[in-house]
Amino acid sequence: MxxxxxxxxxxxxxxxxxxxxxxxxxxxxxxxxxxxxxxxxxxxxxxxxxxxxxxxxxxxxxxxxxxxxxxxxxxxxxxxxxxxxxxxxxxxxxxxxxxxxxxxxxxxxxxxxxxxxxxxxxxxxxxxxxxxxxxxxxxxxxxxxxxxxxxxxxxxxxxxxxxxxxxxxxxxxxxxxxxxxxxxxxxxxxxxxxxxxxxxxxxxxxxxxxQPTFRQRLGDWMLRPMPGLPIALLVLLVALGLVVGGGKALRAVFFLPVTHDLIVPAIKSFVALFVTEGLLFNILVGEYGVLVKMIEWPFALILPYIFLFYIVLAFMEDSGYMPRLGVLLDRTLRSMGLQGGNVVPLFMGYGCAVPAILGTRAATTYKERLIVATLVSLAIPCASQTGAFVALLGERSITVLILMLIISFGALVVAGNIMGRIIPGKIDPMLLEIPNLLLPDRKAITRKIWLRTKNFMVDAQLPLFFGIALAALMVETGALEVFGEYIKPLVSGWMGLPPEASLALVLGIIRRELGVLPLLEMDLTTLQLLVGSVVALFYVPCLAVFGVLFKEFGVKVAVYIVVLTITSAFFFAGLINQVGSLLLGFF
Missing domain, CATH: 3.40.50.300 (P-loop containing nucleotide triphosphate hydrolases)
Incomplete structure (x- = not known):
């Protein structure tokens, strides 16, 4: 799901x-x-x-x-x-x-x-x-x-x-x-x-x-540290190359030309027939025009990466590789208070945090549920947010993109180890079935990819509409300048971002990728790109995630996770800016 x-x-x-x-x-x-x-x-x-x-x-x-x-x-x-x-x-x-x-x-x-x-x-x-x-x-x-x-x-x-x-x-x-x-x-x-x-x-x-076949031997190899870990690293690199490289190619060849050369000009021409220059015109088709960004952000920027990520996810699920990854990572996850079976909801978090948190119901202890839900909310970017990161950093700085992935994984391990030690409770033994290693069926995997992609596009539209409408209103009415001035010491002073970056802090509450997408419209330095990305990575979960946290764990836990994510976002982003500025000034 x-x-x-x-x-x-x-x-x-x-x-x-x-x-x-x-x-x-x-x-x-x-x-x-x-x-x-x-x-x-x-x-x-x-x-x-x-x-x-x-x-x-x-x-x-x-x-x-x-x-x-x-x-x-x-x-x-x-x-x-x-x-x-x-x-x-x-x-x-x-x-x-x-x-x-x-x-x-x-x-x-x-x-x-x-x-x-x-x-x-x-x-x-x-x-x-x-x-x-x-x-x-x-x-x-x-x-x-x-x-x-x-x-x-x-x-x-x-x-x-x-x-x-x-x-x-x-x-x-x-x-x-x-x-x-x-x-x-x-x-x-x-x-x-x-x-x-x-x-x-x-x-x-x-x-x-x-005698065992090559496929059987390969399936067994994937369960052992050697060569299982090199195989896992290779799978990760291939997946990353497919999603990032393939997504950029799809955008350049199809999505961007169709959006910028055909759809957006047609929308602006149509609106111009009924609305003249002014506030309403700018809200509809201006800098953050609702009718323009509703097409550009989800269709031209995020969809190519979402589509390719769902291909990777479906292949890993249907091939039988995911349970093998769980066995391989069982020892690492145990240091985080988890057992290997929790690799499934953790990996689901890279699709969307909501089903990942709901998937913790399959965990055998409350401790595991709480740790997985916190890690998914804190350090795992969902597919749409990952797509926004790639759109932001893929053409400006691949180095920053890779560094972002390292920070995400490092935060996952460190936070998991800390919670595994301070949260009381036990870890049950891992009971995880290892299916046959198979080539996925073309028809079944195609249907799964189509349903997931369609559901993303349908589910994203309403929150995106409200988020973009709010952005347009804040920009056109001057509310953004007032808000930016109010939190200027935090945004510009501590984190070194331009005042208008405060818009991302507002919109990120609505949907996670909206904490990244406004940065696309700004002329940021490499250091600012890294700082803005770290803020978006750790920042407060979106409303849907907060809602499911409240439903599953109660208001106390939900608020605790929100406070943890906001604090982490501002602290680590500001720390990176201060250290980075110091090093740049020194060299």
Missing amino acids: DCHSQEELLLPVRADEIRVLLMGNPNVGKSVVFSKLTNKEVLSANYTGTTVGFTSGKTEYRGQVISLIDVPGTYSLESTSPAEEVAINMLGEGAHLILCVLDGTNLERNLNLALQLKQCDIPIVFAVNFLDIAEREGISIDTTALARELDAPVLPIIAIRNQGLQEVLDQVVKTASIELKSCKPDGKPQKEQWQEISRIVDKVLRVEER
């Missing part, structure tokens, strides 16, 4: 539709199956009252409309996590059929959920995925024998290659019940269930010893 957190009901099911719950353990390929089977009317949302996301979609097969709901991945129905609770609630809402995806490389573990689902009165079809990987690992599964043991249809599939999916749709239409059936499982495994699982596995699965 991204910066929005919509809570919507499942797609409505008409009387002539089949509602299918797509269920399975995490990382069994459900998202690929969903992407392959659905076409239009796709909806990503949170289950009502939770932060657990799901995706719904509809497809038509042989005249029958199928409504497919991708239920959050879960290992059981024991109601010990938000994902399990959502899965149980969806079963209680009813379905015509359950389509349960099993991982052919981890059949024994998957059968625990399969047998629990069998306790429901809802018809069920099983699809065994990753059979190509299983074959490479010397694993063979007798799906006919497995169907007899489970007393339900079992179909072999390789979802990423579209193999077996038509047979799945055939079986869905054939097996689905006529009426909607509900189920309220108690989540308690049947007596001696694991013995039953072992008996089934002995009958249907054969393993032949084989």
